[in-house]
Amino acid sequence: MNINPRAIQKSVEVLSNKKVGSYHHMVFSVGEMALHAKPGNFVAIAVGGNSSAMVLRRAFAIYRASDRGNFGGTIELVVAAHGSGSRWLSERAIHDRVDMVGPLGTAFGIPTEPVSALLVGGGYGSAPLFGLAEVLKQRGCRVDIVLGASNANKIYAPLEGKRSVNTMTLTTEDGGAGVKGRVTDVLPQLIEKHNTEIIYSCGPMAMLEAVDIIAQRFEILHQCAVEESMACGIGVCMTCVIPLKNDAGVIKMQRSCIEGPVVDGSKVIWGSSRQIPSGTWGHQSLGVQNHE
């Protein structure tokens, strides 16, 4: 059994690139790569072109994948121009090509029964949730969605996305759209109102943690897509680890590109950036540490 069992590497063409609020909605012609892409999976893209000073891949959640249509398989991304690599990507024009590896990582688990699901997205974290909503709808689930950001421009909520959800709630920290505040301010009411049985979330780590606290309080399942800095996206560099408790209760540093990005929220040891949780398997409290 291989790791990355369905991933392929391919030079793919940009079919479209449109600015939407703070983001770029980009469509790529990816052929068979679209075939196995599931909501929650991501792709890793080489940035900067030849003679670029940027040597690492950039990870982007798959917003939508389609293996039909005029262009054969397509994958769509929602790209925020954050630093130099994502900016480079967001500046690609139609017909430009980029080197893409995907689909990668774990996908959101889909319930076998029709349940009431609440989807929570922060910023571009909404991207994988619309594809997920479609799948859940097909399975007969109730789907409510909450999207939050600092301001309205940073909420990615395309019109067609609304079709797959029962309700959509927006929150902005500046009050520029929807409810003024954070997604977690509205979660408890929504959970009670819709009898939520599972929460899916994607966004900044601090948001995921806050969502998880609420999920635990209400004792409902919580699947979240985490985001750690990634150098390779394919499991070979060990930079993207997060501490996860396994079924036996042992905490191990696990690669979020392989065991994640989608993980069970209750397994995550939150707040452990810059420190290894005590009790982690193999944790050495020695002063001298090797850097590699």
Next chain:
Amino acid sequence: MNINPRAIQKSVEVLSNKKVGSYHHMVFSVGEMALHAKPGNFVAIAVGGNSSAMVLRRAFAIYRASDRGNFGGTIELVVAAHGSGSRWLSERAIHDRVDMVGPLGTAFGIPTEPVSALLVGGGYGSAPLFGLAEVLKQRGCRVDIVLGASNANKIYAPLEGKRSVNTMTLTTEDGGAGVKGRVTDVLPQLIEKHNTEIIYSCGPMAMLEAVDIIAQRFEILHQCAVEESMACGIGVCMTCVIPLKNDAGVIKMQRSCIEGPVVDGSKVIWGSSRQIPSGTWGHQSLGVQNHE
């Protein structure tokens, strides 16, 4: 008195980029930079864009400069895609901008009397010669030109260039155009036929050296535009030096971006790549040398 007295730094727009044989003929809107550009001067261009791994400027001879016309001042270059930097430049599209510093370096000396001049260009070395030919013609000189390359594609000889010269001779090593052979094979006859009084040359160092031998044999002036690897183009790095004899007969390592690119051929100590000519001012024959 400053060094680089007329140089300015400017973000300039690409007005046109056309493939001509092996080269790209490129026109830039440079404003006042065109004002003081003289045949033989060059520009230094930053390549690769943001987050490029290429940290040094690239030098290009000014093919033509015009301070009139629809676009205000323009500078034209003939670019050979040699390595990654010149390839990047040759791929710039209309309206792209590049950071240019110029005009830089020495210019061809123009005789005060109308004389018979022979211009010798190798490969893209023909670029600065056409502007020179125009100036010489205006001064009433007779102008003959010889252009050589390994094959016809590598000879840059635009139609309009022919207007400023009395005769044009081509040589190619593969015989694909003009005389089969090298420029130096035809020089002696041309010198005798046209009573050449001054030779101007631009091209690979080995060609310049061969031309200089002939110029010395015929005891005629020889002004040549040399080409050493340059890191800065403005005289601050000391990488581009060549050994030049001064009027007192002292050999010094001189910057070809400041004392050149146009130098008096008889002052050059030829064949001194990878060795300092003995007797050079300050030459140390010690085994241990500092690398900076």
Next chain:
Amino acid sequence: MSDFQSFDFRTKFGSRYFPSPIFTASGCAGSGKELSQFFDLDELGAVVTKSIAVKPRSGRATPRMAETPSGMLNSIGLQGPGIDQFLADDIPWLQSKGARVIVSISGETIEEYATLARKLRGINALFGIEVNISCPNVENRGLVFSCDPVASRAVIEAVRRNIGGDYPIIAKLSPDVTDIVSIAKEVVSAGADGLALINTLLGMVIDIDAARPKLAGVTGGLSGPAIRPVAVRAIFQVHAALPNIPILGMGGVTSGRDALEMIFAGASGVSIGTATFGNPTAAIRVKEELLGLLQSKGFKSLKDAIGVAHG
């Protein structure tokens, strides 16, 4: 595809032959399983494993990486399952795929290196041991073994004594030393059959928004094309001093041209590290480009090309 038949692409470390000189770099190819989705591992000369320790290690906290101009810093802290689980899980799988395996080992004391060597003894599948001595020596104020000729010698002697058999021992050196040639001589006289050059350079990035070191571990190892000139220099210097000792070169190789630079400088093999992060098939690309270059330059074998830049 290039013509393998007419060209002898083999390379040799100690008594072992490898069909191609392109290896993975320790810590840059996971367990092998991750890459085998992209190409067959037996296409490589060898898979060099992540440095393995005696006990399981969690590694360092995150952030563990920072991208830098033409390079990156890493601060993994040798995360791994420990030698026993590694031997039980990873080695049999790699063998089943036909991969030639070089196990990289790391210790915090001389005794740990000795233990690791003993555990590897008699594992027939092994093609070699890479001894990562760029590790802090807890018995000597954390001073990195390979920064100290005496400690470097002691490690290699301990491995040599305990390993038995004829596995090639390749000592991997740190470039962060005043005189890499003297360390190289020391480990060779202690019994190393080959040298791996270079490990990462010690570096650091400050996160100016947080006004503190970007990495949780403060410092990290600098790798990638940025360090290639340092690697080529180290290979050239060491090959000049020890022309008969095979060198596994590494540090920023991303193309066949880069690999050829190292071979001309004196490397017998080339490991691909950081380049794999940017391109999962980097090692195969380098292998094919290198073969093409060597053939187009008229070489009949890899061996003929090793060290030619020394004139």
Next chain:
Amino acid sequence: MSDFQSFDFRTKFGSRYFPSPIFTASGCAGSGKELSQFFDLDELGAVVTKSIAVKPRSGRATPRMAETPSGMLNSIGLQGPGIDQFLADDIPWLQSKGARVIVSISGETIEEYATLARKLRGINALFGIEVNISCPNVENRGLVFSCDPVASRAVIEAVRRNIGGDYPIIAKLSPDVTDIVSIAKEVVSAGADGLALINTLLGMVIDIDAARPKLAGVTGGLSGPAIRPVAVRAIFQVHAALPNIPILGMGGVTSGRDALEMIFAGASGVSIGTATFGNPTAAIRVKEELLGLLQSKGFKSLKDAIGVAHG
């Protein structure tokens, strides 16, 4: 333009104040005349001159440079006119432009450093001496002074004894050492008022078409953004060990953010080297960006920002 009034951008080395912390790097700003076409030299904190020797030097043969990923190698060989002509020509011109001048000196023997210091004695215009001790010591098999604590100390003591007056002495160290902190401590106890970190790393490029080293001088000094993480690490380590010694940081700085990294790591000033080759106005860009960043982060003075990454 940023508001200079409300912000104290001054920095101090020894007894001297400089109005801005952005200096040129030795060997990267010519004689000053070349850059003064692009900006006024008194906009810089100081102009650090090319290292000057006792006698004229032709420097090394060409090729003297190779571009590398995010960096370059140089092998100039300290070309220069010798101290006497330098004092006659360059210094008066720089003074006439209002530039604050730090003269970089280099020698091949302790005695040469002493001679240079004597010749600089009493030149009032000077704002400091940078002592480039990354030079081969001809009296000790060409071992670079700054690789040897004893020789490093001897150079600084010789300069201190001969310079007289209160010029700040800044010792410039090589990163190519096992333990830069111990060299730093040595030169400080020998009388250095400040430290310049870092000089170039020893590197090499092979020209694979010619199958020989690209540079005529075989090896060269690696500079540019590629080495910035090594420079930041060196500054951080040395500032941790010697928090009261001002450091002039350098190595790959091209932007205000890069400069701020060094200041947060512990630098009191930042020199701009290779970046000037890519952009004649790099130093001014860095200066303005740095000032903007410091102000936007709410600092009231440069001094408050020095070393804050140490927590």
